[in-house]
Ligand SMILES: CC(=O)N[C@H]1[C@@H](OP(=O)(O)OP(=O)(O)OC[C@H]2O[C@@H](n3ccc(=O)[nH]c3=O)[C@H](O)[C@@H]2O)O[C@H](CO)[C@@H](O)[C@@H]1O
């Protein structure tokens with residue numbers, strides 16, 4: 332999807348020498364045909380991050396309707412507010428947003444209303460080539476943000492990060508190419524860890540790194556999971572006996588990532604006692620639990636903030652807290668994948684359940700879990716595809 336969008340804008344993308352390596356050449360970036368970009372409408376949230384780079388390069392950009400998981404309203408107001416602060420004009424039309432930079436964008440002082448990951452990326456990608464200094468406060472500080480800063484620094488950007496969520500960017504006139512190995516996917520790693528716990532299994536996640544997963548590892552241990560950290564990866568397993576119920580609140584980094592919540596909830600259905608989950612990042616990220624209840628879990632949703640802190644959703648009528656009562660035996664069921672992490676969670680539940688489950692819409696899972704089918708089979712799962720074909 333990202334590769335396709337880049338190519339539409341004239342970027343040459345080819346595989347590198349090593350598996351998983353891409354070589355990108357942006358020398359011939361041009362305006363893409365609006366209808367071609369629009370064909371990507373609704374398929375992901377990535378196009379919003381093209382705004383700054385296209386405004387610098389071409390002076391204008393078109394952003395189609397965005398997609399992404401249905402886990403809340405997912406507004407992009409912060410993105411457009413910051414782009415206006417840099418000097419861009421934005422016109423909303425029926426097919427999407429048309430942006431223009433009448434002159435070179437200027438560095439500015441910005442405070443995000445909430446430390447949003449995407450909006451912080453937006454500011455970084457725009458500020459690096461803007462004139463003068465940009466000071467961003469209340470920024471997201473997820474490891475992926477630091478990794479993006481590392482890439483930009485390799486390209487020639489001047490960026491500093493304070494300990495109080497403030498990022499300062501000094502605009503430069505030009506950026507060069509870079510060579511970089513992307514941060515391993517700590518969201519995928521935590522999903523496999525939760526799968527090991529829920530299925531009483533043992534999974535080695537090559538590439539998983541302690542540094543970016545410390546909060547998850549602490550929680551995993553509190554629930555009763557075991558892990559061993561090696562230089563090349565982390566082994567996660569269920570050590571036997573009963574798992575412990577816990578109180579869990581999702582938050583921005585360094586808190587417990589919202590994307591870790593759904594897979595771990597499946598493991599919590601196997602813990603002894605009442606677990607409390609307070610989702611504070613996305614207002615509708617607990618809807619996936621109704622299918623777990625259909626499988627035999629006992630999960631009750633609440634509109635109140637059942638956590639240590641009152642969050643943005645407490646007064647707004649969203650079912651954003653859960654009480655999970657366990658352990659419960661899960662029975663195989665017919666499941667329809669609602670979103671990416673919810674979808675992987677259903678696979679975990681299906682593997683932990685007695686009997687066969689039929690899971691519909693598994694293609695959505697590919698967006699965040701590379702070759703997940705092969706990995707499941709490798710781990711010993713009994714999986715069959717609809718046409719009777721066996722996964723590789
Ligand atoms: C492709 C990608 O990397 N997606 C991740 C990214 O999403 P994404 O970047 O979309 O998430 P954000 O961090 O921006 O969103 C956090 C919160 O801010 C709100 N918000 C955000 C932008 C805005 O303009 N207005 C606004 O109100 C959102 O509705 C949400 O409540 O970070 C999320 C939080 O770690 C992860 O769950 C997603 O996996």
Ligand SMILES: C=C(OP(=O)(O)O)C(=O)O
Pocket residue numbers: 375376398399400401402590671672699
């Ligand atoms: C919410 C997620 O992705 P996206 O932001 O692409 O919808 C996710 O990765 O869980």
